[in-house]
Amino acid sequence: MTGDRIIRAMRVHDADNVATAIADIAAGEAPFAESGVRASVDLGRGHKIALAPIARGAAVVKYGFPIGTATADIAAGEHVHSHNLATALGGDGDYLYAGAPAEAPLADVPARRFSGYVRADGRVGTRNEVWILPTVGCVGNLAARVARIAGERHAGRIDGIHAFKHPFGCSQLGDDLGHTRALLTALAQHPNAGGVLIVGLGCESNQLGALLDLIPAERRAHIRTLSAQAVEDDEAACLEHIDALVAGCSDMPRSEIPLSKLVLGVKCGGSDGLSGLTANPLVGRMADAVAAAGGKVVLTEIPEIFGAEQILMDRAVSQSVFDETVTLVRDFKEYFIRNGEPVSENPSPGNIAGGITTLEEKSLGAVQKGGKVPVVDVQRYGGEATLPGLTLLEAPGNDAVSSTALTAAGATIILFTTGRGTPLGFPAPTLKIASNSALAERKAGWIDFDAGTVLDAGFDGAAGALLDLIAATASGAPTKAEANEERDIAIWKSGVTL
Known part of the structure; x- marks a missing residue:
């Protein structure tokens, strides 16, 4: 408070020449406490106001750093936004290594503990779920259907059964195929997944074997795979795998x-x-x-x-x-x-x-x-x-x-x-x-x-x-x-x- 008036804008750093409105402000209202500047136009919450005149071509400063360049002369109290401020970023950039930093003091917050699931490799999950990961978009709906059926069948035994559909895994080249494989193999190893079923179609470019080769052998114990084209009843086969995965992780306790x-x-x-x-x-x-x-x-x-x-x-x-x-x-x-x-x-x-x-x-x-x-x-x-x-x-x-x-x-x-x-x-x-x-x-x-x-x-x-x-x-x-x-x-x- 300043007198009987609420401060309605925030200046983040002493070097800043703009402040941010923390509530909607009408033009001509009482001046901001830090600068004595009144808004010359209505100002919405989150928008910037000039605390002093800023010349065209000069830096606009917030957080103590330039956030762009003024494209017109800006008067104190004026709204600073897209109409008078433009980026100064380009594709270049020279960066300086100043040496390893001195240890910075981190937030002094009292220690907390949580109740999590300790996995065999020592990592800790915050959930104990079964995840179904399709290798390709073609079997995404199969995965979702199996997750829904299995979720009802095993309700309350684990924290959940979830399928994660996506449209990729076939007709992909280079980095795109690599990105799909990298994401799916990483998700298959996540500590929140007590069991994982990877479902393939069979003819896709993201082949099950190549995907499994990216997962360390010691992290495969909780993973099962199925190729839908290789079985007569793909839904029943998936559910059989899910039943086994739930049985394998349902007795996992939470620990402090x-x-x-x-x-x-x-x-x-x-x-x-x-x-x-x-x-x-x-x-x-x-x-x-x-x-x-x-x-x-x-x-x-x-x-x-x-x-x-x-x-x-x-x-x-x-x-x-x-x-x-x-x-x-x-x-x-x-x-x-x-x-x-x-x-x-x-x-x-x-x-x-x-x-x-x-x-x-x-x-x-x-x-x-x-x-x-x-x-x-x-x-x-x-x-x-x-x-x-x-x-x-x-x-x-x-x-x-x-x-x-x-x-x-x-x-x-x-x-x-x-x-x-x-x-x-x-x-x-x-x-x-x-x-x-x-x-x-x-x-x-x-x-x-x-x-x-x-x-x-x-x-x-x-x-x-x-x-x-x-x-x-x-x-x-x-x-x-x-x-x-x-x-x-x-x-x-x-x-x-x-």
Whole structure:
């Protein structure tokens, strides 16, 4: 409070020349406390206002970094958005390795434990489910039908039986076929799957044998396979395999587990101008807490770190990790350029409506989900996070594709921040965290946690409450997406289809 007036805009960093409205503001209302500036036009929540005059061609600064260049002279109090601000990103980029960083203090959050399933290799699942993975889209409906029948037959014996349909696995070449195989083999090894049935058709390019060759022998004990063309009654044969898989994992007990065994995937989708002020920094504190306990955190959406990549590179624990990060970023930029697209082809229409103007702004908000955790590894698409700390994972920004990749990398909980809302859910339990309280109230059937409360109450209480929710979810409490039966996968397609 300042006098009897509520502060209605937030300046993130002392160097910023814009502030973000935290509530709708009418033109000419009382000035913002930090600057004495009044809005000259109506301003929607999440949108930016100039705190001082900004000359055409000058940098617009938010989070302490440039988020683009003014395309016109901007007066103090003026709305700063697409009409007067443009990206400064290009396909190039010179990156500097400054040496291994000093150990950063991570969030001081009381330790938590959760009740999970300890697998034979020591990894810990947050669910004990049977998954049905089709090698090809042709048997997707068969897999879904079997999951429905088996789910009713074995209700209550395990945490669930789920089929994950997709349209791929045949008429694919090169990287596309490799992506499909990498994702399916990684999902088949996920610790949340106590049993897995891989169902093939028989004539597809994604052959069962080649797929199994990618799975280490010591991780195949819980996996069964079936080729639908090779049996007379494919449904009955699938159900027989499911019966055996359920029998093999239904007596698995939950055990009390330290937070160090959690693998946390962090993701944002349908972001708005508050995402980088509330939900993403809050998730960053969760990343800090899990990493401080010795756990793993996975961050992806590589195109959505463009403009903020040096922040992550500065946290690389070694020259080799720095070099791998640089290569990952440059490869993804080249992927855009090779397809004739600018690297700044972002944010989305929903992001823009919510107040995000440039990719630099979106990225600077998005990388906060990684907290202060040291970057310990870089994994390509379909790879697994194996080291405590923050792993950067190759995947695009698309919500379904990147969240599936996080699951395949071993994430046993996904924290998904959003300012606009989405009902999507994925194989790993996915907690939806709203950046603003209006969304949390309006879409209570989608949203698991309201990060908008930090605007009034600060981060400390919200951090403790969210960590409690994470522990409860890891122990079996269903997410809103799980309750709504939102469980899907999407595979990255980047090449030619025959």
